[in-house]
Amino acid sequence: MSAIETKNLTKRYKDKCAVDELNLSVNEGELFALLGVNGAGKTTTIRMLSCLSEPDKGECFVGGHSCARESGRVKRLIGVSPQETAVAENLTARENLELMCGIYGLSKEETKRRISEMTELFGLDEAKGRAKTLSGGWKRKLSIAMALIASPKVLFLDEPTLGLDVLARRELWKVIKSLKGKITVILTTHYMEEAEQLSDRIAIMIEGKIAAHGTLAEIETLTGEKGLENAFVKIAEGGKTHE
Amino acid sequence: MNRVIAFSRRNFMEIMRDPLSYIFCLGFPLVMLIIMTLVNESIPAEAGMVIFRIDNLSGGIAVFGLTFIMLFTGLSVAKDRAGAFLVRLYTTPMRSCDFIMGYIAPVMVIALAQVLITFAASFAISVITGIKLSAAGLGASMLALVPTAVMMIGLGLLFGSLFGEKAAPGLCSIVISLASFLGGVWFDPDGTGGILLKICKALPFYHSVHAARLAASLNFKDFWGHLGITAAWAVVITIAAVLVFKAKMKSETC
Ligand SMILES: Nc1ncnc2c1ncn2[C@@H]1O[C@H](COP(=O)(O)OP(=O)(O)OP(=O)(O)O)[C@@H](O)[C@H]1O
Ligand SMILES: [Mg+2]
Numbered sequence: 001m002s003a004i005e006t007k008n009l010t011k012r013y014k015d016k017c018a019v020d021e022l023n024l025s026v027n028e029g030e031l032f033a034l035l036g037v038n039g040a041g042k043t044t045t046i047r048m049l050s051c052l053s054e055p056d057k058g059e060c061f062v063g064g065h066s067c068a069r070e071s072g073r074v075k076r077l078i079g080v081s082p083q084e085t086a087v088a089e090n091l092t093a094r095e096n097l098e099l100m101c102g103i104y105g106l107s108k109e110e111t112k113r114r115i116s117e118m119t120e121l122f123g124l125d126e127a128k129g130r131a132k133t134l135s136g137g138w139k140r141k142l143s144i145a146m147a148l149i150a151s152p153k154v155l156f157l158d159e160p161t162l163g164l165d166v167l168a169r170r171e172l173w174k175v176i177k178s179l180k181g182k183i184t185v186i187l188t189t190h191y192m193e194e195a196e197q198l199s200d201r202i203a204i205m206i207e208g209k210i211a212a213h214g215t216l217a218e219i220e221t222l223t224g225e226k227g228l229e230n231a232f233v234k235i236a237e238g239g240k241t242h243e
Numbered sequence: 244m245n246r247v248i249a250f251s252r253r254n255f256m257e258i259m260r261d262p263l264s265y266i267f268c269l270g271f272p273l274v275m276l277i278i279m280t281l282v283n284e285s286i287p288a289e290a291g292m293v294i295f296r297i298d299n300l301s302g303g304i305a306v307f308g309l310t311f312i313m314l315f316t317g318l319s320v321a322k323d324r325a326g327a328f329l330v331r332l333y334t335t336p337m338r339s340c341d342f343i344m345g346y347i348a349p350v351m352v353i354a355l356a357q358v359l360i361t362f363a364a365s366f367a368i369s370v371i372t373g374i375k376l377s378a379a380g381l382g383a384s385m386l387a388l389v390p391t392a393v394m395m396i397g398l399g400l401l402f403g404s405l406f407g408e409k410a411a412p413g414l415c416s417i418v419i420s421l422a423s424f425l426g427g428v429w430f431d432p433d434g435t436g437g438i439l440l441k442i443c444k445a446l447p448f449y450h451s452v453h454a455a456r457l458a459a460s461l462n463f464k465d466f467w468g469h470l471g472i473t474a475a476w477a478v479v480i481t482i483a484a485v486l487v488f489k490a491k492m493k494s495e496t497c
Contacts, residue, residue: 086328090257090260103250
């Protein structure tokens with residue numbers, strides 16, 4: 001069974017088609033990268049898959065459950081790290097994590113265990129004080145830790161390494177790699193190296209449609225280019241000449 | 244229930260860590276209580292004006308204080324709606340009733356603490372000035388203010404869901420001025436009569452103030468009527484707030 005399945009998924013904003021008849025299937029345990037220029041529809045796709053937005057047409061399934069009809073089931077399976085960092089500003093890192101544990105109904109012991117795991121994984125014991133006093137990068141790490149704390153089956157990471165320094169980015173890559181095979185991860189990014197390093201499969205979105213998808217090798221063969229960046233540029237520019 | 248407790252805790256901590264909460268929710272009513280008592284002391288006895296005497300003042304200031312709870316609720320809901328944090332919580336198993344109860348519970352605690360402090364100070368003032376105020380009366384008055392507290396929190400939730408971070412506090416300030424004036428906190432509408440009294444009676448605040456004052460004096464003859472009207476308003480406003488919050492949550496996740 002696929003972890004994620006979309007069928008003719010479509011979202012319109014006024015005249016603009018943000019996501020256009022999207023058909024996508026992501027296997028369980030796979031790390032799937034969604035690439036595309038600004039405004040391609042990546043965030044809109046993630047919003048629909050995380051029950052934040054209702055499609056105008058088509059449907060989507062997470063873990064075999066319909067996002068429209070079984071949003072309660074879907075919400076229990078997913079963890080979302082939004083494009084914008086989203087933390088409770090007046091709470092400390094630890095209190096933010098406790099809040100998420102409470103929301104997902106984790107027991108006292110589980111809460112303690114998961115918080116110490118996340119604190120270690122992200123080095124959060126360095127993040128002292130209220131969230132609003134943390135630097136952008138630390139807030140982002142906290143935001144991702146909050147998405148992971150309840151051990152989701154499917155994790156959405158919308159531009160997770162935006163605003164992270166080189167070291168922190170490499171650290172986060174390690175964390176993401178350690179999740180591979182255990183949970184399904186949907187990742188969006190503007191860093192081609194990141195997609196190359198992390199993903200099992202890649203989809204390139206142009207104006208709400210998938211222009212190409214497959215493994216890195218498949219995309220390179222398809223475009224006859226070496227490296228994801230060149231392949232991406234070729235596809236993205238090719239998409240523009242259609243206008 | 245877990246979700247409500249977790250979200251209430253977060254809201255409670257957010258409020259307690261904002262210094263403005265202490266100024267508006269606790270400090271301001273106390274300051275008004277003291278200022279108005281000083282004003283009362285300088286009114287000559289032959290003027291026969293007793294509106295600022297502590298037995299009348301305490302109930303009025305308690306209602307006035309609760310209007311700041313409305314401002315506070317409105318502000319925190321509007322602030323949350325402006326940020327990405329609330330949207331993130333929409334992707335969790337939190338349901339709309341969890342959000343609503345999680346917003347209401349902590350401000351209810353703060354509202355009751357505020358009334359308690361206002362009445363404790365009133366009692367001290369009554370001892371100093373020699374005006375009789377009974378502890379039993381103040382206790383009854385506190386209970387009588389519960390529907391008012393619910394109504395104010397409902398109004399806050401309503402404004403916070405409908406308007407943004409800038410407009411919500413502005414509108415709440417208008418209600419604060421109107422409520423304290425038309426509630427008869429600063430003057431006696433029964434003495435004025437006429438159209439002004441009619442307007443006062445058409446709104447809930449006059450009844451809130453009267454219920455609080457009558458309970459404080461342990462005079463229950465007209466009390467139940469005022470309390471009933473306040474409670475009815477509280478129910479209607481709370482239902483409206485819940486419906487608006489739910490509708491807004493749905494439209495924002497579209
Ligand atoms: N709430 C909205 N109202 C109107 N238009 C919207 C809304 N949200 C997204 N759009 C439009 O839908 C299109 C896709 O946006 P989306 O945020 O999904 O892009 P993206 O691929 O995530 O881009 P980025 O890389 O910049 O994050 C854009 O043209 C955007 O302007
Ligand atoms: Mg985006």
